[in-house]
Amino acid sequence: MWTPADRDLYKDDGRRYPSDLTDAQWALIAPMLSSYDPLKVDLREMVNACLYLEKTGCPWRYLPSDFGSWATVRTWHDRFRADGIWSEVAALLTRAVRRQRGRPAEPATVILDSQSVVSGPQAGIRGTDGKKKVRGIKRHVLTCSRGFVLAAVVTAANVHDTQAAGWVLDRAAEAGWAPVRVKADGIYTGARMEEAAARHGVEIQVSTREAQAKGFQPLPLRWRIEATFGTLSTRYRRLTRHWEHSPVAAEDGISIANCHRLMQAYQRHQYRYS
Structure with missing residues (x-):
């Protein structure tokens, strides 16, 4: 049942894309990225770009420019992967x-x-x-x-x-x-x-x-x-x-x-x- 609490939870919160991190989510993982010392990029935007790619499935060169250069995002995407x-x-x-x-x-x-x-x-x-x-x-x-x-x-x-x-x-x-x-x-x-x-x-x-069950039978x-x-x-x-x-x-x-x-x-x- 759709309740007022649900409406409040899922209302538009002003993010550019639904895949972008909320402030609470960023605060949750930011300490885990504290070892990085980026010179010219916003790490939150690099994470947002990685999530956008997974959610939308777009090719790299179709990545929206507000995340920055797709090549820069690719560099950080691969760095996150290599570092586990x-x-x-x-x-x-x-x-x-x-x-x-x-x-x-x-x-x-x-x-x-x-x-x-x-x-x-x-x-x-x-x-x-x-x-x-x-x-x-x-x-x-x-x-x-x-x-x-x-x-x-x-x-x-x-x-x-x-x-x-x-x-x-x-x-x-x-x-x-x-x-x-x-x-x-x-x-x-x-x-x-x-x-x-x-x-x-x-x-x-x-x-x-x-063996005799018909239709979908969840285990x-x-x-x-x-x-x-x-x-x-x-x-x-x-x-x-x-x-x-x-x-x-x-x-x-x-x-x-x-x-x-x-x-x-x-x-x-x-x-x-x-």
Whole structure:
């Protein structure tokens, strides 16, 4: 139901673009960028430009000039990626948002799944997912129980989910996450999954839909990662298809979108319960 509180929350607040950071969001992440000493650019504008690109999916040379030169934005975009800024911000905000919602900061239960995505005409890796009949790439993603991304690995679409599962768990461990159990669907079985589970000391819990069930049947907890895929590929147009030349750039796009979701979630909760 649309309430006066909702109207106040979503009213036009005077920002140029809806993707621009609010003052509260900028105050939240500014300390994490304090190590930079830019000479001629506004770091907030560089972050705003990165978010604009993910939300709109526009090509680099179509970036509005009020962000500054697109080449300058590209330089800072690539610098943030090389320094791992988005991963650091996401790790801190994921813990903060989970605490806001009464959950332990460190997730014990995580969800693993993949999303096959059609590639654009650019050069780069691609393969065919024979089951889904998609030619392009596959996003292998691990989320917490709230649906926020903990780790992501991009491969060609023909790479089997169990082959990439170990890489995703490795990436999560490098980021400091140590889950106890992993929720996954029926494809995540076999020797490779057992080896990955043993290496990281996690329990793989496979959940499947009933064979006789008709129509859509959401599975407990696992539906959250499906919602995450839907949010990433519909609300962030750069992720609707695979437009990047490298898997690293594609993974960076997921990280930027995830950080934006976390900032919005943190601010929304503060607003409603302050």
